[in-house]
Amino acid sequence: MSRRGPRAVGCFLRGLKLSLSKPYLAVALWLIQLMLSAALILPISNTLHSLLDRSPAGEKMVANPDYGWWETLRRVHPDVLGNFPEIATGLLSSEGIHWSELPGLRGVGATAFSLALLAAVLHAFALGGALGALREPSSSLVTFGREGMRRMPAFLVFTFASLGAAFAAYEWIYVESGEALRSRVKDLHTEQAALAVTGLRLAALLVALAAIKLMADSVRTVWVARPDLPPVSRFLFGIGGAIARPLRLFGILGLYSVLTAGLYVFWLVLDPSAGGEARFALVPLILAQQAFVFVRLLIKIGYYAGISEALTRSPSPEYSYVPVDAAAARAASAPAAADEAPLDRA
Amino acid sequence: MSAAKVRVLAVALLGAAAATRLRAQPLPPPVASYQITCRLDAEKKTVEGTEVLAWKNTTSRPAATLQLHLYLNAFRNTLSTFWRESSGEHRDGSLPDSWGSIEIKRMTGSDGTDLLPAMRFIAPDDGNPHDRTVAEVILPRPVQPGETISVTMDFSSVLPRVSVRTGYKDDFFMVVQWFPKVGVFEEKGWNCHQFHAASEFFSDFGNYDISIDVPARYKGKVGATGQRVDERETSAGRVLDRFRQQGVHDFAWTADPSYLVLVDAFREAGLSDVQLLLYLQPEHASQAERYFRAAKAALSGYGRVLGTYPYATLSIVDPPWGTNGAGGMEYPTLITGGTAWSAPKSIHRPEGVTVHEAGHQFFYGLLASNEFEEAWLDEGFNTYMTGRVMNATYGSNRVDLQVFGLHFPLGIDIHFPLDTNRRYFEVADWDVLASESWKFRNRRSYSSHVYSKTALTMATLERLLGTPAMDRALRLYAERWRFRHPTTKDFIAAVNESTGADWNWFFNRTFFSSGIVDYAVAEAESKPAVPPRGLFEKDGKLTAGPPTNLAKARGYDSAVTVVRRGDVVMPVDVLLRFEGGRVHRSRWDGEARWKKFRVSSGPRLLEATVDPDEKILLDADRTNNGARTEPDPRAATRWTARAVFWVQNMIDFMTVAW
DSSP states (O other): OOOOOOHOOOOOOHHHHHHHHHHHHHHHHHHHHHHHHTTTTTHHHHHHHHTTTSSSHHHTTTTTHHHHHHHHHHOOHHHHTTTTHHHHHHHHHSOOOOGGGGGBBOHHHHHHHHHHHHHHHHOOOOOOOOHHHHHTTOOOOHHHHHHHHHHHHHHHHHHHHHHHHHHIIIIIIIIIIHHHHHHHHHSSSSSHHHHHHHHHHHHHHHHHHHHHHHHHHHHHHHHOOTTSOHHHHHHHHHHHHHHHHHHHHHHHHHHHHHHHHHHHHHHHHOOOTTOTTTTTTTHHHHEEEEEEEEHHHHHHHHHHHHHHHHHTTTTTTGGOOOOOOHHHHHHSSSSSTTOOOOGGOO | OOOOHHHHHHHHHHHHHHHHHHOOOOOOOSSSSEEEEEEETTTEEEEEEEEEEEEEEOOOSOOEEEEEEEEGGGGGOSHHHHHHTTTTEEEEEOOOOOOEEEEEEEEEEETTOOOOGGGGEOOOOTTTTTTOSEEEEEEEEOTTTOOOOEEEEEEEOOOBBBBBBBBETTTTTEEOOOOOEEEEEEETEEEEOOOOOTTTOOOOOEEEEOOOOOOOGGGTTTTESSSSEEEEEEEEEEEEEEEEEEEEEEOOOOOTTTTTTEEEEOOTTTTTEEEEEEEEOGGGGGHHHHHHHHHHHHHHHHHHHHHHSSEEEEEOOOTTTTTTTGGGETTTTTOOOOTTTTTOOOOOOOHHHHHHHHHHHIIIITTTTOTTTTTTTTTHHHHHHHHHHHHHOOOOEEEEEEEEEEEEEEEEEOOOTTTTTTTHTTTTSSSSHHHHOGGGSSSHHHIIIEEEEEIHHHHHHHHOOOOHHHHHHHHHHHHHTTOOOOOOHHHHHHHHHHHHHHHHHHHHHHOOOOOOOOOOEEEEEEEEEEOOOSSSTTTTEESSOOOOOHOOOOSSSEEEEEEEEESOOEEEEEEEGGGGGGGEEEEEEEOOEEEEEEEEESOOOEEEEEEEEEEOOSOOOOOOOOEEEEEEOHHHHHHHHHHHHHHHHHHHHOOOOO
């Protein structure tokens, strides 16, 4: 008997539907990110107001960025950003960035980077909450908080392990290969050939990053879906789940990536923040920005729901969805794993 | 015959016709002329040649020696002065371990005297005993004033992998600074500097007749200084190209079987016709018109100001991928460009390089100042003129964002000449501009001063003089000193003469200073005027309260403090803008550290600006050049919103997978 699983598109669409049916999950993520970035509002705002409010540069800067102002800011106030712009553009370069550049971060630039690391920790909590809430037909923010706290220790480990793996992949696959090939790339006959080599390095990195992400997401999903198994078994099942369904999982990730990239392209083409006040007044601009972030997070939750669907839906019986009553009966009869202390029943 | 070939043929015919219609332009009498026959070994990457040098002593003193540049020896080993100064880094990043050298195997005088035993290496600039880039030959008898001698040399040049202008990559050859070249004999003696990391060249004018023997696969694919007068097949599998050019001071050539050779012509009323030869890489075929348009813009823009380009040809070489070190360089009647496969049209990258290098023909090529000692007279003046031509032809540029090697324009304008030369401000007080090239703190300071500070200084001068007066000064300088190696004082004299004023103060504060220019509006306030209080004389007695005519205050009392934060003094305008459209403009000599401007009982002051017309482009911080009395929070608020939004996205990017 054929055991074809659900297609990637189907999983992803069902995931999006689930995400839309539980919008509080995207709201929770949105709030986490907003709160984190809010920490930078005051330093950025105060700096900009002191530099622009009375300066002749201010008028030029209302509509569009002014290169002269930017260069002067970098030179006269190096402590505002440090080498943050170089690191950001370095990420898009053929050579990549080296970790030795991080000490060059300063001020707002350094804070932004630290916030991103803090965000990784908070996302470990948020993912536990989201995956737990997605599995329960009648869940709420309480479920989200409970599941998030319950999974947080394990999810933190997964998060930092995969983050470390991603950094290592970047270093070894992209940066090191770039250094090793630097002189050989110059020896290639044409620039197009050199661009192709960069493209191959980038593709290898993206495949590796995607594999790391899918492994991590698979482990997280199984971790939530099979609380009856010991941790090592759940971990191995998670890895196995990713290996057993590579096309389906890559497909979902691909759809998620394309949709998100399309959203950014749409934003950049529409460019509601450019062109001065005639195009978008401040309040509508901020609302549009936050609406954009929220839609993106709805898609993100949809992706995780899609992964959960792909790994646990019929006909994949090993991680089949278990109705809540049965799950409760089983939880009552089966011994819980060590990290499954019933936080909400204490 | 394809349409493309027909087009190339038609353009070639047009170009040839243009070249023959060239009006005779006076060229300089020869001082150092060369007749060279050389052979390229494309596999061994060597050039073997025989050179006949005819050198004339144009000074009033006899020359007991002959000094020769052997530039390729800069790449001989890591002990050369060039390697020591560059620390192994140059135009194209790290220098590869690919060595070059030049060796004179035989040297005889016109009477057959063997001169080689009398040759020794010297290091006049730094005394480096390992440097082999300058050789001195003690002559059997001194060369008398006005006398011409002939020296014949057999030499062997080993080319390095291209990293600094010269060398090879696969079948591509850029053969420059490749033959023994005589220094410049002046009244004070030989001017023959070593090859430095931060310097270009200096030599006398002469006539060149160069025959180049290359493998047959290079047939039609050899470009060089001057005009090709012959190309014929010789022994098995070889081709001999012969080029001639009068009145130039160097000779460069290139060969690459991959070249697409395209021809066009520059024709403009009042200027000489020029045949344009483009040696283009196939992957840049779509950019041919961009190269030609830029070259024409340069010949027109520079020619209108500095006088017509006198030679019949201008060759443009497009170096292949991996040879950035060969790009963006000038030689007499031949330049190298620089572009990228994905160069967007709005970034004007090949255009900027082409205009700049073609522009060198008018400074380096025709005036031939000493680039070792006064590099700004070429690079800096040319950078200034590049900005003018680029601005007139293309308008502002765009910020270039490189994404994994592909180039994309960001929606941020870069204006000539200020934005394109901002690198100067980062090192503004590191060096005095008027320094010998190898004495700058490092190559960054050298290029920032020589190119950018000079360009900003010249643009500032133009704004102070007015463009017509600036053009008259440049024209006088260029015409008076064509082919005569002018110095900085010659330029200053031309400015003083053409304007009828003494501008030495300006050059003392710019060319001969490392000071920073920075004027700022420190305070600007406007308060409702209040009636005076206290005791006032009334009918011979002191009474409380002002008299009737002073009792009612009107308008606003405004005060503006303008400060000089930099060391360098410049005269500046100060503009006060009031409510109702009234403006008040004052001139300040800028000498004191600060000056206060007060307006009593006037309309409310809105804004004060120092240097409102942006004349002083050397001002290191223009963001402090003005102040509003009332803050305008729009820009800061909008950019705060944008910044927070992108931080949100960055946070999500960092956490998206993990």
